[in-house]
Amino acid sequence: DAMVIQNPRYQVTQFGKPVTLSCSQTLNHNVMYWYQQKSSQAPKLLFHYYDKDFNNEADTPDNFQSRRPNTSFCFLDIRSPGLGDAAMYLCATSTPLEEGAPGETQYFGPGTRLLVL
Amino acid sequence: AQTVTQSQPEMSVQEAETVTLSCTYDTSESDYYLFWYKQPPSRQMILVIRQEAYKQQNATENRFSVNFQKAAKSFSLKISDSQLGDAAMYFCAYPNGGSQGNLIFGKGTKLSVKP
Numbered sequence: 001d002a003m004v005i006q007n008p009r010y011q012v013t014q015f016g017k018p019v020t021l022s023c024s025q026t027l028n029h030n031v032m033y034w035y036q037q038k039s040s041q042a043p044k045l046l047f048h049y050y051d052k053d054f055n056n057e058a059d060t061p062d063n064f065q066s067r068r069p070n071t072s073f074c075f076l077d078i079r080s081p082g083l084g085d086a087a088m089y090l091c092a093t094s095t096p097l098e099e100g101a102p103g104e105t106q107y108f109g110p111g112t113r114l115l116v117l
Numbered sequence: 118a119q120t121v122t123q124s125q126p127e128m129s130v131q132e133a134e135t136v137t138l139s140c141t142y143d144t145s146e147s148d149y150y151l152f153w154y155k156q157p158p159s160r161q162m163i164l165v166i167r168q169e170a171y172k173q174q175n176a177t178e179n180r181f182s183v184n185f186q187k188a189a190k191s192f193s194l195k196i197s198d199s200q201l202g203d204a205a206m207y208f209c210a211y212p213n214g215g216s217q218g219n220l221i222f223g224k225g226t227k228l229s230v231k232p
Contacts, residue, residue: 033219042208042222043162057219090162105152106220110161 004109012115021076023091032074035090086116123223130199138194140209157205204230
């Protein structure tokens with residue numbers, strides 16, 4: 001089945017130690033998103049790629065970076081994780097009906113839960 | 118600023134009964150989509166139903182239906198014949214017209230289903 005895969009499902013890191021979360025998709029979607037979801041809160045968009053075009057949200061901290069080497073893969077790098085970065089990180093994909101069209105359905109991965117010690 | 122409001126942090130329903138979750142939103146766009154997503158505990162977020170704003174007819178997916186009132190900017194979700202597996206966090210979402218596919222989520226409604 002076509003899907004969005006996130007690895008690992010659980011990640012433990014130390015305060016200040018860089019960590020990378022990965023996402024892959026078999027849906028061949030143009031757009032890939034990274035969301036941060038803290039406990040009992042709604043997901044908050046960090047950034048997204050439309051093909052290779054990177055779009056950062058204005059309030060995303062510089063500590064968060066992303067790479068998309070090809071259509072299938074996208075990575076979230078947290079350069080110096082702080083205790084406040086502990087959260088669930090959700091990857092999602094979508095394909096727009098046409099350029100400039102309102103948002104299409106997003107398909108989510110299972111998420112990676114990050115714990116910072 | 119575009120916002121999505123879910124006024125019910127928690128709801129409870131008896132198995133086999135019907136429950137309605139409310140959502141209101143604010144936008145200046147005329148053409149857009151609206152979504153309801155379900156997030157079960159420790160499981161991934163999945164799409165429940167979506168509505169295209171230019172369509173008059175309310176969307177329906179099996180036991181799930183919406184009451185879309187465009188003028189009132191209201192988008193409620195009705196779950197009929199509730200099942201134990203419906204217990205989850207439900208998020209209403211609206212794509213920000215200024216950014217391709219950027220979803221703005223409401224704060225969510227936690228639905229419990231009593232046997």
